[in-house]
Amino acid sequence: MAMGRPRAFDVDQALDKALIVFWEKGYEGASLSELTAAMGIKPPSLYAAFGNKEGLFRRALDRYEEMKGGSMDEALAAPTAREAVQRLLCHAASSQCEKGSPHGCMLVTAGLSGGEESSAIREELAQRRQAGCAKIRKRFERAKKEGDLPEDADPAALARYVTAVMNGISVQAAGGATKKELQQVADMALKALPV
Amino acid sequence: MAMGRPRAFDVDQALDKALIVFWEKGYEGASLSELTAAMGIKPPSLYAAFGNKEGLFRRALDRYEEMKGGSMDEALAAPTAREAVQRLLCHAASSQCEKGSPHGCMLVTAGLSGGEESSAIREELAQRRQAGCAKIRKRFERAKKEGDLPEDADPAALARYVTAVMNGISVQAAGGATKKELQQVADMALKALPV
DNA sequence: GAATTTTTTTAGTTTCCACTACATAAGCAT
DNA sequence: ATGCTTATGTAGTGGAAACTAAAAAAATTC
Numbered sequence: 445m446a447m448g449r450p451r452a453f454d455v456d457q458a459l460d461k462a463l464i465v466f467w468e469k470g471y472e473g474a475s476l477s478e479l480t481a482a483m484g485i486k487p488p489s490l491y492a493a494f495g496n497k498e499g500l501f502r503r504a505l506d507r508y509e510e511m512k513g514g515s516m517d518e519a520l521a522a523p524t525a526r527e528a529v530q531r532l533l534c535h536a537a538s539s540q541c542e543k544g545s546p547h548g549c550m551l552v553t554a555g556l557s558g559g560e561e562s563s564a565i566r567e568e569l570a571q572r573r574q575a576g577c578a579k580i581r582k583r584f585e586r587a588k589k590e591g592d593l594p595e596d597a598d599p600a601a602l603a604r605y606v607t608a609v610m611n612g613i614s615v616q617a618a619g620g621a622t623k624k625e626l627q628q629v630a631d632m633a634l635k636a637l638p639v
Numbered sequence: 640m641a642m643g644r645p646r647a648f649d650v651d652q653a654l655d656k657a658l659i660v661f662w663e664k665g666y667e668g669a670s671l672s673e674l675t676a677a678m679g680i681k682p683p684s685l686y687a688a689f690g691n692k693e694g695l696f697r698r699a700l701d702r703y704e705e706m707k708g709g710s711m712d713e714a715l716a717a718p719t720a721r722e723a724v725q726r727l728l729c730h731a732a733s734s735q736c737e738k739g740s741p742h743g744c745m746l747v748t749a750g751l752s753g754g755e756e757s758s759a760i761r762e763e764l765a766q767r768r769q770a771g772c773a774k775i776r777k778r779f780e781r782a783k784k785e786g787d788l789p790e791d792a793d794p795a796a797l798a799r800y801v802t803a804v805m806n807g808i809s810v811q812a813a814g815g816a817t818k819k820e821l822q823q824v825a826d827m828a829l830k831a832l833p834v
Numbered sequence: 835g836a837a838t839t840t841t842t843t844t845a846g847t848t849t850c851c852a853c854t855a856c857a858t859a860a861g862c863a864t
Numbered sequence: 865a866t867g868c869t870t871a872t873g874t875a876g877t878g879g880a881a882a883c884t885a886a887a888a889a890a891a892t893t894c
Binding site: 468470472473475548552553554557558559562570573574598601602604608609610611612613614615616619620621625628629631632633635636 | 665668670748765768797803805806807809810814816820823833
Binding site: 641644647684 | 839842843844
């Protein structure tokens with residue numbers, strides 16, 4: 445069988461470029477001409493490889509979580525729940541306002557509102573934020589079993605609280621807050637834990 | 640002098656309609672045809688009255704804060720800082736996921752990211768969020784003077800923390816969280832206060 | 835009633851959007 | 865080399881975006 449002309453660009457490399465644009469401008473704010481320009485390819489190549497804008501965005505999201513998910517697992521692997529949360533929040537505070545990459549978590553900034561035609565994307569983002577929250581909840585459940593948290597602690601409520609603080613940090617980072625300011629938020633937030 | 644044909648629609652009423660659309664879809668996500676349809680007017684009337692989409696949005700924002708600012712001042716008027724924060728967070732949790740109006744605070748959801756042409760709007764939103772934070776900080780400063788907060792408390796850091804939690808509540812509300820869940824976040828957040 | 839001023843209506847404008855038809859190019863198998 | 869298959873570049877598609885020119889309509893003042 446004939447194999448066809450090989451692809452002239454690297455898919456992952458192109459996704460990384462697209463990711464930056466989506467992260468910076470959001471799903472609706474990123475135009476196809478910006479995307480193709482950043483990726484160094486023409487529209488037909490993009491559509492052949494990713495289907496459409498929505499498909500490209502989902503692939504970029506996968507790439508984003510591949511990149512960021514690791515450090516979350518790492519933080520949650522801390523010996524105690526308190527230390528896990530501390531690492532989580534500190535990492536959020538510092539990573540979300542770094543020079544060289546857009547500020548704020550992409551799962552928050554890329555699509556909180558928009559037209560009807562992008563509602564599926566907002567659903568997807570909300571679902572992925574929820575998945576992050578569930579991971580934290582599981583860590584609290586484990587902590588409870590290990591006696592690391594009091595008997596009356598509510599893992600789900602704790603996880604939602606931590607998630608809310610992280611989401612809030614994203615909003616403030618997107619609005620131009622400094623790393624020091626976000627660090628203070630993280631420190632304050634820690635004091636609410638029942639340990 | 641001749642007075643000209645009188646306006647056939649009520650400006651404030653039209654602004655309220657536009658506000659709902661902007662709140663629901665965000666600045667970029669709200670199209671002029673949706674806006675004019677909701678307002679019950681034609682584009683030329685809109686442009687004559689508000690200049691352009693950006694001007695309309697700013698006026699709608701004013702209207703939004705006129706509406707929401709009152710309950711914030713009311714919450715901050717509570718006798719103690721702790722009670723003020725409690726009212727603030729509880730009100731956020733309940734008001735931001737009410738049936739009949741879009742979920743989440745408009746200052747957060749209407750524009751966290753987008754194209755270059757709407758950067759002024761994002762600046763404006765960030766500035767107004769900042770103004771809210773400053774109001775809270777002032778309340779903490781007063782509390783410190785009144786001995787309501789310990790000597791070593793940092794009003795600015797506390798205010799940023801409370802603001803972050805409120806912003807986080809907005810993100811979760813926009814993502815479909817229930818009132819009960821947000822209430823739990825508010826309760827948790829309160830425990831971080833040094834009183 | 836005529837002149838003046840401002841709003842409204844109609845019917846567009848330009849520009850950019852996501853997306854694609856089509857011809858060409860580049861690899862493989864025979 | 866000749867097919868065969870898939871990717872690429874050129875050049876566009878229809879449609880929706882924000883916005884507006886021009887005429888008709890509704891009020892005032894003289």
